[in-house]
Amino acid sequence: MKTIYVENFGGPEVLAIKDLDLPKIKDDEILIKTMAIGVNPVDTYIRSGWYSGSKIPYVPGFDASGIIIEKGPKINDFNVGNRVYCFKSVSGTYAEKIVVKQGQIYKLPDNLSFEEGAAIGTPYGAAYRALFHKGHAKNGQKVLIHGGSGNVGLAAIKLAKSLNMIVVATAGSEEGKGLCKEAGANLVVGHNIEDFKEEILKFINDGFDIIIEMSAHNNLKTDLEFMAMYSAIVIVGSKGEVPINPRNLMSKDARIMGFVLFNAKNDELLDIHRNLFELFISKRMKPPIVGKTFNLRDAKEAHALVERGSYGKVILKPDN
Numbered sequence: 001m002k003t004i005y006v007e008n009f010g011g012p013e014v015l016a017i018k019d020l021d022l023p024k025i026k027d028d029e030i031l032i033k034t035m036a037i038g039v040n041p042v043d044t045y046i047r048s049g050w051y052s053g054s055k056i057p058y059v060p061g062f063d064a065s066g067i068i069i070e071k072g073p074k075i076n077d078f079n080v081g082n083r084v085y086c087f088k089s090v091s092g093t094y095a096e097k098i099v100v101k102q103g104q105i106y107k108l109p110d111n112l113s114f115e116e117g118a119a120i121g122t123p124y125g126a127a128y129r130a131l132f133h134k135g136h137a138k139n140g141q142k143v144l145i146h147g148g149s150g151n152v153g154l155a156a157i158k159l160a161k162s163l164n165m166i167v168v169a170t171a172g173s174e175e176g177k178g179l180c181k182e183a184g185a186n187l188v189v190g191h192n193i194e195d196f197k198e199e200i201l202k203f204i205n206d207g208f209d210i211i212i213e214m215s216a217h218n219n220l221k222t223d224l225e226f227m228a229m230y231s232a233i234v235i236v237g238s239k240g241e242v243p244i245n246p247r248n249l250m251s252k253d254a255r256i257m258g259f260v261l262f263n264a265k266n267d268e269l270l271d272i273h274r275n276l277f278e279l280f281i282s283k284r285m286k287p288p289i290v291g292k293t294f295n296l297r298d299a300k301e302a303h304a305l306v307e308r309g310s311y312g313k314v315i316l317k318p319d320n
């Protein structure tokens with residue numbers, strides 16, 4: 001079967017196509033024929049060797065969707081033929097077939113396509129964890145989604161709107177702003193413009209209950225100026241250091257927290273995906289926005305696009 005295989009860390013060119021033997025499953029494992037694979041920024045960090053603890057050689061990827069074609073005798077909750085999506089796997093998701101354990105896969109709602117399913121695992125998992133497990137979001141609260149135009153941001157906008165929150169989102173381009181609007185944001189502002197602060201404060205003058213931050217090294221200092229009393233900043237993404245004045249937190253009885261989705265426990269992941277299923281199947285939340293689709297063999301181009309900045313979920317499609 002065809003896979004993408006990384007033998008050395010480096011640029012997108014290290015993503016080589018390779019034929020590997022069909023994996024054999026253990027008693028507690030499941031074999032999935034992949035229909036679509038989601039590409040995430042973390043896949044590019046690991047490929048470049050930037051992510052600590054990564055080992056070569058490996059098959060990249062955490063997100064995919066497909067159909068179960070075989071299951072071990074200890075698997076009771078899924079059957080051959082089920083449409084599923086995964087977050088994490090045993091074998092890596094950039095492949096025609098993947099091995100997963102129970103706890104890594106979830107039922108794909110019938111009203112979502114495989115491409116939409118491959119867009120759920122990491123971005124929706126991170127957005128849900130940020131808003132609800134960390135931010136403890138409540139109906140009607142005000143949230144700033146800083147980096148709303150990316151895949152986590154768009155998921156966070158939709159989740160927040162499903163709870164009737166007042167959402168301000170930021171984006172770096174007109175295309176990104178359009179996506180934030182389409183996802184339901186009440187106000188969209190450019191994160192590159194000078195009067196960004198004034199524009200936000202004109203709309204929300206008593207601060208945000210929650211700030212979901214995709215670029216903390218750029219924004220954490222100004223985020224402190226936008227906080228309401230008893231509020232929270234949840235850091236989803238950061239690529240460096242930033243000086244802040246802790247007194248700004250003290251005066252608001254506020255908190256800053258961060259998380260990595262890989263640290264979520266199995267029961268927390270189950271909670272996330274059970275709730276996402278309900279939101280999608282009931283149509284209380286619109287499906288994920290799918291961007292450009294590449295053939296699996298063109299994973300190099302897909303990574304180069306994600307690194308340049310893409311709009312909507314970048315997807316790989318195997319030939320099967």
Ligand SMILES: NC(=O)c1ccc[n+]([C@@H]2O[C@H](COP(=O)([O-])OP(=O)(O)OC[C@H]3O[C@@H](n4cnc5c(N)ncnc54)[C@H](OP(=O)(O)O)[C@@H]3O)[C@@H](O)[C@H]2O)c1
Nearest residue numbers: 126147149150151152171172176215218236237259260261
């Ligand atoms: N903690 C976790 O477990 C976890 C999980 C998933 C993702 N992440 C991280 O979260 C971040 C977002 O992930 P993603 O999948 O949404 O990536 P993405 O689709 O590539 O989107 C990146 C987002 O960051 C925005 N951005 C760029 N510069 C910004 C700035 N100065 N201020 C505010 N926003 C800015 C982009 O806006 P424009 O393109 O419109 O400029 C875009 O909305 C990444 O750093 C990713 O590694 C963390």
